[in-house]
Amino acid sequence: MTTPLPRWADLLVIPLLNLLLAFLVAGLVVALIGENPWRALTVMLQGAFVYPGSLGYTLYYATNFIFTGLAVAVAFQARLFNIGGEGQAAIGGLGVALVCLALDPYLPVVLVIPLAILAAAIFGAGWAFLPGLLQATRGSHVVITTIMFNFIAAGLLVALLTGALMRPGQSTPQTRNLDALLPKVHEILRAVGIDAAPSPLNVSIVIALLACVGVWLLVWRTPFGFRVRTLGESEPAARYAGVAVPRTVIVVMCISGALAGLMAINEVIGAQGKLVLNYTAGYGFTGIAVALMGRSHPVGIVLASLLFGALYQGGTELSFEFDTIDREMVLVIQGLIILFSGALAFMLERPLARLLTPRARLAHG
Template identity: 55%
Template sequence: MNRENRITWINRLLLPVLNVLTAFAVTAVVFWLIDVNPLEAAEILLYGAFGYEEGIGYTIYYTTNFIFTGLAVAVAFHAGLFNIGGEGQAYIGGLGAGLAIFMLDPTLGAWLFIPASIIGALLFGALWALIPAYLQAYRGSHIVITTIMFNFLAASLMVYLMVHVLREMGQMTPQSELFPTNAWMPFVHDVAAGMGYSIEASPLNLSVLLALVCAVAVWFFLWQTRWGYAIRATGKNSTAAVYGGIKPKRVIIVAMCISGALAGLVSINELVGYQHRLVMDFHLGYGFGGIAVALMGRNHPVGIIVAALLFGTLYQGGAELAFEMSGVSRDIVVVMQGLVILFCGALEYMYRPWLIRTLAPVTQQTSAAGVTV
């Protein structure tokens, strides 16, 4: 393997793995400090996430959400845009999915409902990202500021709609009435039962397949199409991209709309797949979690799936941990996530100089060739 290849592998594989291991090591110290045996905690966490069918179901269910938001952040990131608005886009995507379902005749078949709800979620998610995108592209308002503000606008709009317009009559909880059963995304355990296998019930539904399809589509789009090239070129250097005939303003709009649409799909997993009605705050945490997932996954769909699985594991295993050990509060999950983000995001390159010195040292030959790191 030549030096350049080694550096690529250090960046892609070794660094993220080392960073995650460091985060876990620090977590172990935290556990030890609060008088919890770290090994026992790790065992409960892993058993909770992968030890039995229901646990696995929950883990993949959470993973599905993180794949959607991770991909959303990554697409914007490739265009050089930091989309913090995943929360709001997911929330409004839920509105789109719900409205699409309520507008259709309840007697229609699932073949119509499910695509309609997906289109609704995509459209509304994209719409919620379009406005900040327009403001960034044509008015120069910074995307980080506007997308954050749009999270609050989404929350206010949804509370208003849930309380005054969409609330089920005679219900105090701000939630809509149940979607017609035809509109439910099938549960994996139901599908398995239909095929003769019996597995434990969990919220896991076929949205996970949609997430995987999206991952492949994002890869294809970014690296195999002209638009994807335009997005990546703009992200690397928008001034240079202009000389290549690329219009950065248009790229910003397209990248943000795709990003928002992907975030909107969280609602397919949460609402169409599991809760089967419009509820408040179903999106909380996934939009922001997606940022960490994209960072960890190096903005590549494969990395994002792996990072999403890690976050899904922490969610489900962490809940199990808080359930089983009285000394562990639910906030420990947040601590673990925080440490993962710290070491994978903020201290991303901590080990890099050392790794490169030891594993890919500069030799006479390579330095003569002028390879830069």
């Protein structure tokens, strides 16, 4: 995707303008409902950052979005659209749960946790492998197949969680409590003498940040990453340059799926301590918004994840504070952000380029 804009405008001005537009339209919706948009925004910001423990919650949500955002972004680099983050995360959760259920009575926690993390990545990658394979060898569009795989994953989890994996003696669709849990950040802080309000934030965030570094190294600092980006720029060019296109597509999809699958550790052995039905709660789709806002770059993704973490946490506060506004307001904002920064990406680009580029250069260039 080439842009006529200077780099700073592309990376800073455009995302901010898109964000502003999304908030403006969302504000209109709030006003339409008959509430004060400004007050709603203040409540959200306070709910996301100020109240005790709220920052922890914001960062906990952000952890999910870093994983799913990276997943979408890695695929984007090869110009593949992986909408299947939701399903890959769900299957990743299944992997985590299976490892913990099978091993935690026998092995020490320190051994189970790395295996569970590995399982999250492998199961997620496995769920993306087939769509990748079908895209690479049969030309079946990865968008459609990953959508279908989301539903198949959901059905599979319903069947397992109401059947074989259901906690014995219970009728809620969830597994028993797992023993191998990741340490919570507030517990670590308390252990070293810093008082912190409890929140579900756990060490997954460190793994998420490591994944960011890993993706950056892989995509921008390895020959493989170069091939991926070449493929993303132009498939004929990549093929001409000797890139094994089918294999690259499959590997990229697997990496993407593995990243989405890793989201499971933050939820299943991080926050909740068990696999519950629909635990992915749309976070896989939020990854699309995060990747678009973050311009498919790890730094951008961390920033966009913080934004969405704040939105989700602040959105919960909205439903406490107002009778008429629900946390679904966050979905509205999210949809608008995808619309403005994704589908309408070119709307601002051209006028802005005309504004920023001196006429003379355009005429000669």
